Amino acid sequence: MKVTKSTLLASAVAAIAGSAMAEEMTLVSWGGAYQASQTKAYAEPFMEMNPGLTIVWDESSPEAVAKLRAMNEAGNITWDLVDVVAADAIRLCDEGLAMEYDPDELLAAAPDGTPASEDFGDLLVSDCFIPQIVYSTTAAYRPDLLPDGAPAPDSICAMFDMETYPGKRTLEKRPINNMEWALICDGVAKDDVYDVLATEEGQQRALDKLGTIKDQVVWWGAAAEPPQLLADGEVVMGTSYNGRWFSAIEEQDQPFEMLWDAQVFDLDGWIIPAGLSEERLARVKEFVKFATDTQRLADQAKFISYGPARASSAPLVGQHAELGIDMAPHMPTDPNNAKNTFLYNYEFWADYRDDIDAKFQAWLAQ
Amino acid sequence: MTDATQSGPMLAADGTPLKKSLARSLRRRKVRALALIAPLLLFVLLSFVIPIVSMLFRSVENGIVSETLPLTVVELRNWDADSGELPDEALYAAFVKDMIAAVEAKEHTRLGTRLNYEETGMSSMFRKSGRNIKRLDPEADAPFKEKLIDIHEGWGEVETWRTIKTHAVPITNGYFLNAIDMRRTPEGPRAQPEDKQILVKLFGRTLFMSLIITGACILLAYPVSYLLATLPMRVSNLLMILVLLPFWTSLLVRTSAWKVMLQQQGVINETLVWLGFVADDARLVIINNQFGTIIAMTHILLPFMILPMYSVMQTIPPSYTRAAKSMGATNWTTFWRIYFPQSIPGIGAGSILVFILAIGYYITPEIVGGTKGVFISNRIAYHISSSLNWGLAAALGTILLAVVLLLYWCYDKIVGIDNVKLG
Structure with missing residues (x-):
């Protein structure tokens, strides 16, 4: 009897000690193909290098800002590293929910010794933001649904050209990007777009331009919707993230054509939540250093058509891991695709988002 | 001796006054009862009441x-x-x-x-x-x-x-003003500029569409519940499973299924075009608008109407209708004068359930509602998770809660909440 008791006790102690030793790190991401690319490119290799460490994924990135704020108020941060778009990173930084860091200290230098701050360059848009990829919001269309004899669209303004390209289109149900495109197609020079959009008249002008196609637009909320709508023939053209189009065209053989014109570049990357314990922070730092080095970011591009955020990673981008096609021509940053690009102005939208969104929603409801 | 006892207070066996002794034992019993439900009460308080109250408090908090x-x-x-x-x-x-x-x-x-x-x-x-x-x-x-x-x-x-x-004020009415399309200015409350007014409209639309959905549910659920309550057991069981099956299916699956059904290249339009009722270039627009929201939500909320109706109808004795008929009433009179009045508590319970659920829905309107079929809850969700304006979200939520309570109160005054039966 005594033996059984002490054995039980010993095994209980061992179990507790064991669970303490098996370390866990919770990463937050977007799910789907994107999270899969992260798993394959750096989470799995990192776990192999660190036996005993388990990486747990939480697919909460879409509502990461609100959840982090709630966690912070409750005083219990359960996430170790969070994948967010740059605009959200700026807001988290503003709210004091993300940790500020020094790029040259935290991130690995490029193989040729270029410090991280130069290698990432302008993409370090916030003191808290650790860039991973460049993606773009861009348009695609179905050639077979366009009228016979219509020229292949080569400009984003085809979206507003109901005469040449009749049929429904799909646009994201928010002002960002749509307002800019509307102004460009209304004759505003690219460099002046945000100056115009900062004025009441400019906002009205953009809404008026969007108003010319309003009754032909299906507004989407999730980026998976546009490829579906286009595949069903519900719309003839639409906008979504370039990775979604790539996956529909190359992996699912959909008869879509990309329309890269005036694609809007945006960034996605990590933030480290503020207030992690030192032990957790040390582990996260180790992971981040590994996961954002030149080779790892280039590896990620094997699985998804998003451009690596490091300049030094670009030449290392190879072929798709399963399809074996060259990935470079599918990157938003490829010179052929990036002939006419548009830069998303984070600062502008951080200021004007609430104001313009209220107007946009009121306009939609009219 | 006898006189003395009768003039003093009545005593219990241990000599204390009976009144006191009774009160004490009653109190003890109350404490015991309270202790028994204390864990549940605490749980509800800690995990439900306090979070809701603290969230609602944000609507005025501005420290x-x-x-x-x-x-x-x-x-x-x-x-x-x-x-x-x-x-x-x-x-x-x-x-x-x-x-x-x-x-x-x-x-x-x-x-x-x-x-x-x-x-x-x-x-x-x-x-x-x-x-x-x-x-x-x-x-x-x-x-x-x-x-x-x-x-x-x-x-x-x-x-x-x-x-x-x-x-700069620590307690503000600013969020509530924003919630009704006004704003706080140094000169006092002022209306928002016209091009930013949307929330009052959304409140109105939410109430209006919830009423339509509740009405549609009543119309559809009544015959189904009647069949469920009157058909022989074997058939009604099968029918019950048909009612419950969608009830157990994920909300998202059902909503997405409606998308496939209703879109312009969807099942309904394809069938209509194939049958020649609709021209190929004039397909019906029955999704991404109010119509889509009403159809999808009526379907999703239907079981919440059928189940209370069914359980009330089951308790209506068939002998009443037989008695009415034996006395010469027509089928219609029997139904309208005898059966229907007894089924009203079921309609009441179902309507309250469906209406209150409908008013707070946001996933279905978001997916099938397009721009004209979205509810106020969609704005609340936006302010909670995207704009992070929790104060405004809390104010909108408080107003919504107040509207529901007000309607509940009206309902109690007009119909009487005692007439509502869930079974």
């Missing part, structure tokens, strides 16, 4: 301005917002002191976000100024007025200080 800029707020009291002139140096000095402390604690950007809800541009003004103000020395670098205006021209605008002063 952030006076906590982040304590000295400035004091100085602002001496400044006349209507004078059209900039505040004096004392205020700028107080502001610099406040900001240095706030930047240290990284709270200035949070304040910028808060004020940006009221005045566009505040967010970047606080963020950009933070770095430069941190370098100032509160003693050596005075005077500050010119320096601050150099750092950001916004500090030289009267409107900036008016906004800060207007929103």
Whole structure:
């Protein structure tokens, strides 16, 4: 009897000690193909290098800002590293929910010794933001649904050209990007777009331009919707993230054509939540250093058509891991695709988002 | 002896007055009963009531301005917002002191976000100024007025200080005003500019569409519940499974299924075109509008109407209708005068359930509602998870809750809540 008791006790102690030793790190991401690319490119290799460490994924990135704020108020941060778009990173930084860091200290230098701050360059848009990829919001269309004899669209303004390209289109149900495109197609020079959009008249002008196609637009909320709508023939053209189009065209053989014109570049990357314990922070730092080095970011591009955020990673981008096609021509940053690009102005939208969104929603409801 | 006993208070066996003894035992029983439900009560209180109340409290809570800029707020009291002139140096000095402390604690950007809800541009003004103000020395670098205006021209605008002063109160009605398309200004509540008014419209639409959905549910559920209650057991069981099966299916699956059914290249339109009822180039638009929301939500909420109706109808004795018929009533009279009145409590219970559920729905309208079929809850969700304006979200939620309680009260007055039966 005594033996059984002490054995039980010993095994209980061992179990507790064991669970303490098996370390866990919770990463937050977007799910789907994107999270899969992260798993394959750096989470799995990192776990192999660190036996005993388990990486747990939480697919909460879409509502990461609100959840982090709630966690912070409750005083219990359960996430170790969070994948967010740059605009959200700026807001988290503003709210004091993300940790500020020094790029040259935290991130690995490029193989040729270029410090991280130069290698990432302008993409370090916030003191808290650790860039991973460049993606773009861009348009695609179905050639077979366009009228016979219509020229292949080569400009984003085809979206507003109901005469040449009749049929429904799909646009994201928010002002960002749509307002800019509307102004460009209304004759505003690219460099002046945000100056115009900062004025009441400019906002009205953009809404008026969007108003010319309003009754032909299906507004989407999730980026998976546009490829579906286009595949069903519900719309003839639409906008979504370039990775979604790539996956529909190359992996699912959909008869879509990309329309890269005036694609809007945006960034996605990590933030480290503020207030992690030192032990957790040390582990996260180790992971981040590994996961954002030149080779790892280039590896990620094997699985998804998003451009690596490091300049030094670009030449290392190879072929798709399963399809074996060259990935470079599918990157938003490829010179052929990036002939006419548009830069998303984070600062502008951080200021004007609430104001313009209220107007946009009121306009939609009219 | 007998006289003495009768004149004093009646005593219990242990000599205490009976009244006291009874009260004590009653109290003990109450305490025991309370102790028995205490865990549940505590659980409900801690996990339900307190979070909801604290969330609702955010709709008026506004300590952030006076906590982040304590000295400035004091100085602002001496400044006349209507004078059209900039505040004096004392205020700028107080502001610099406040900001240095706030930047240290990284709270200035949070304040910028808060004020940006009221005045566009505040967010970047606080963020950009933070770095430069941190370098100032509160003693050596005075005077500050010119320096601050150099750092950001916004500090030289009267409107900036008016906004800060207007929103410096610790308890504000600003969020509630925003929730009804108004805003707090130094001159008192004013209407929002016309092109930003949307929330009152959404409240109205939410109520109107919820009523239509409830009505549609009543019409569809009544015959089904009647069949369920009157058909022989074997058939009605099968029917019951057909009712419950969609009830157990995921909400998202059912909503997406409606998308496949209703879209322009969807099942219904394809069938109609194939049958020749509709021309190929004039397909019906029955999704991404109010119609789509009403159809999908009626389907999703139907079981909540059928089940209470069914359980009430089951208790209506068939002998009543037989008696009515034996006395010469027509089928219609029997139904309308005998059966229907007895089934009203079921309709009442189902309507309350469906209406209250409908008013708070947001996933289905988001997916099938397009632009004209979305509800106020979609805006609440947006402000909770995207714009992070939790104060406004809380105000909208409080109003929604108040509307539901008001309707419930009206319902109680008109129909009487005692007439509602879930079974």
